[in-house]
Amino acid sequence: MRLVGFHCPRCPGAPRAACQLHPSARSRLNATENIASAAHEQVVFCRDAQTGLHAIIAIHSTLLGPALGGARMYPYGSLDEALVDALRLARGMTYKAAAAGLDLGGGKAVIIGDPASRTPEVIRAFARFVHSLGGRYLTATDVGLKTQDLDLMRSETPFVTGTSPELGGGGDTSILTAVTVFHGLRAAAEEAFGSDDLRGLRVALQGAGKVGSKLLVHLVEGGANVVAIADRDADNAAVLARRFGASAVDPGDIYDVDCDIFSPNALGAVLNDDTIPRLRAKVVCGAANNQLAEDRHADALRERGIVYAPDYLVNSGGIINIAAELEPGGYDSRRAEEMGLRVYDRTREVFRLAREHDESAASAADRLVEQRLAAAAGRGINWPWLQGVANAAAIR
Secondary structure, eight states: OOOTTOOOTTSTTOOGGGOSSOGGGGSOOOHHHHHHHHTOSEEEEEEETTTTEEEEEEEEEOSSSSEEEEEEEEOOSSHHHHHHHHHHHHHHHHHHHHHTTOSOEEEEEEEESOGGGOOHHHHHHHHHHHHHTTTSEEEEEOTTOOHHHHHHHHTTOSOBOSOOGGGTOOOOTHHHHHHHHHHHHHHHHHHHHSOOOOTTOEEEEEOOSHHHHHHHHHHHHTTOEEEEEEOSSHHHHHHHHHHHTOEEOOTTTGGGOBOSEEEEOSOSOOBSTTTGGGOBOSEEOOSOSSOBSSTHHHHHHHHTTOEEOOHHHHTTHHHHHHHGGGSTTOOOHHHHHHHHHHHHHHHHHHHHHHHHHTSOHHHHHHHHHHHHHHHHHHHOOOOTHHHHHHHHHHTO
16 A cells, blocks of 8 residues: 555645655555654544544644544545645644644544445444544534534544534634634734734735635625635626725636735645745735645745745634634633734734744744743643543533
């Protein structure tokens, strides 16, 4: 089972060097080698013969707390594809939680299959595997699953977050994600233009789905001039463009738009050797995960004088919203929003450190995260959250 001729499911037509996946996905590694090279704490392969469930749960780190991360359902072409996605996304969740100042670790689950064909039995079987981990991994929603799936999981395990408000969850996480991206964008504008006032700044928006469409509203209300909108759903882009006075452009042409801010809110790996030279913006900030095809592309942006706001820092609204569910007393929307607003100051601090150390903001953010993880490793793992999570879920 090798990654021969591997093709990323979210980067159709992209060269292997521009693939958004971890570099190990671009080499001919088998599943065992992928795990050995990734340094994750635990990887669980889940199979239930009765329901046909095939899934992987990857726990990257529990140094700061339970490994929180959504479950994604996708028809991967091979086990290796699914594994690499799980490993990459779990590591990203560790960095996202740590950068947001949360006492949570990083994990991720992938369910192999077409989400349109999922059954309640498959969802329940997956939840039982989550439960078997005893709270080391807290699941949530991601691509291919919906809130009602999480509600169903709750009948099998307390270790599920992001359920409907009736079950104590915080509801749609895209709402707060759009808020944190907006405030991260304000911080990036200040770094690039000397002011966080977005009035009159021209924005090219890539991706107008759940988060991108909400971010679009914040931008317009903040006085920004959204000049171009690109989305895989051309009809959606056209409707939004007419509503907000923008131009609907092909997703492949959005990089060439003359603008002040380029906001990627869809696919990963959009910042690569092919696209960075084409950018005509001074700021890159958006909700998409893993925007840099490779780490070196942060330096490529910096060399061009483009301010890049690290994606896992500014798009942390979703995990913040979920973390608010675990607070004493349960979920409170006002508290969640207060936590989300801190992204503005955290982003400004990352830019300050980048200037101070003459490095990219991505490197500065990574260093802050790694310092926090190292400090936690020095203290040893503390597990008081485990009983708290179980108790909080039990009373809902």
